[in-house]
Amino acid sequence: MTAHEPRTAESRAAEPGTAGPYEAVSRTTVVVITRDRRDQLLHSLDRLAALPERPPVVVVDNGSTDGTADAVAARHPEVTLVSPGRNLGAVGRTLGARHARTPYVAFSDDDSWWEPGALATAERLLDAHPRLGLVAAAVRVGDEGRDDPLNAELAASPLEREHGLPGTRVLGFLACAAVARREAFLEAGGYHPVVFFAGEEQLLAYDLEACGWAVCHCPEVVAVHSPVGGVRDGRRAVMRRNAVLTAWLRRPLSVAVRRTGTLAADARRDPEAREALRGVLERLPAALRARRRLPPRVEAAARRVEGAVRARAGRRGTAPGTEGLPEGEARSGASVR
Template identity: 60%
Template sequence: MNAPGPAVGVVIATRDHAERLATALEHLTALPERPPVVVVDHGSTDRTRAMVAERFPQARVLAHGDGHGALARNDGVRAIGTPYVAFSDDDSWWAPGSLARAATLLNGHPRLGLLAGQVRIGPEERPDPRGATLAASPVGRAEDLPGAEVYGFLTRAAVVRRGAFLEAGGFHPLIFLGDEETLLAYDLAAMGWGVSYCPEVVALHHPSPSPHEDRTAAMRHNELISCWLRRPLPLAARRTAALLTRAGHDPAARTALRGLLTRLPAALWLRRPLPPWVEEAARRVDRQRATADEKALAAPPG
């Protein structure tokens, strides 16, 4: 009898980060779980594809044109054959034993569609502060799930049930990059799948010391696209009006508004409001975020 194949595969979306990707692949291919790896390269102009072929022939490379963003991960999930799929970035990888633990949790909880793991940052492995927010999720915990239910997660620390991910449609085509996780969490919950925070599953993130591109505008218009796609129309209108008010003095708000207006007709066409029980939980998460923002503004500088 043939031995069963790996339970968890890894999908990495990358572009123009060959050396950084090489470090991530060194760690992933050395894991005791020996996960299959699919690298989705969306438009690299450096040696990314050649590097993977030369140094990591066991990894599969999917070459796509420019502009896939978060959607590149959808292609990777469709291409990989494992029942569970872990995501990594080209500057992150999984701690030894975490993928085996994720498989155990998914095997033991059939309604669990997505497992949100803990992120630890840098060589010192300091906890990402967003983990505390997920752990304190106001949605609570269902008896048939292994951790607090959450309506957000960090993709680099997510392990999905492949069938649930594909059933939900994966990452939405209108959300290029930034806040794509919230919409996927909504869609999984609306279909009855659970999304749980499980800090015993650990992803290690080693961000580059070079400054990252400011994604404030992208985050703002993606948040609003998600709102128009799934949330009540009066809420979407109020949030859009607030952005319009800021646009007069905030360049990022103006950029976000242009991005929103470009995609709004498609969002209205594809609109599918959340079921009432999911909307009620989403409002609790909104209140948690608003309280956190108020505390941050009230905190003394430094």
């Protein structure tokens, strides 16, 4: 693994004319994962470099073969470029967070960035609420800035808004629209290698809550997502696989067995379900080795969220096996595969 170290955030903040209305040194590092989407990544880095907060940026290149590393080094030498030499999937975000030297870490994909002032707002929320582990931001899509359907789903969470927290408690979010307390993120273990990618946020939300950290939707913090194309081939199968694996990793056996049985029944007639089931069987031994039941309070919250999501899914006809995953993530065109 190699890492190109840039100028420090402190040295950049000391340059003439960079202070502005924000703190001289950003306390949030932006971590970006990418794979073979050089041009989109460079555009996103341009947008991040223009932010008034001037956050340090870490790019984790998950094994690109399109010249991504050289292009980033040439156009954005201030970026810390981490090259693990292979595709780590969402675990690349955890690697990036370990390279961060700030108390907070924001995540972007190679097709997303943050609105000006969003990171400063997240810092204020995290400063003021010491139990807040992760801010689930609002998402605006494309140049027109339309609301992602995920925003309404998060706002409709059935979990109580607790005293001392700044927003609605949730058990899901979009990875490229999250700002985490680095301590909390790493204590929870970051993203889990068994699920790899697609729908990985739910497991992290469970683990944060299990460690005593809160995950809250704070719509005043805004990320911009500009996906290119539609859902990648095979993505829905991976999401169905990961929904079942998450159950084996953290939920009661009855839940895991029921979800596996439903997927197996669907696999008799649905090629997508067959692909998902094969993936479950391949990864099940690793999931069982890492199995750890949620605390009762988190399991109760998960059941409440599932009930609400099932009701909404029934009304809109969501594809089987993706009912527990946010709609925004279900159609996200992220680049790691």
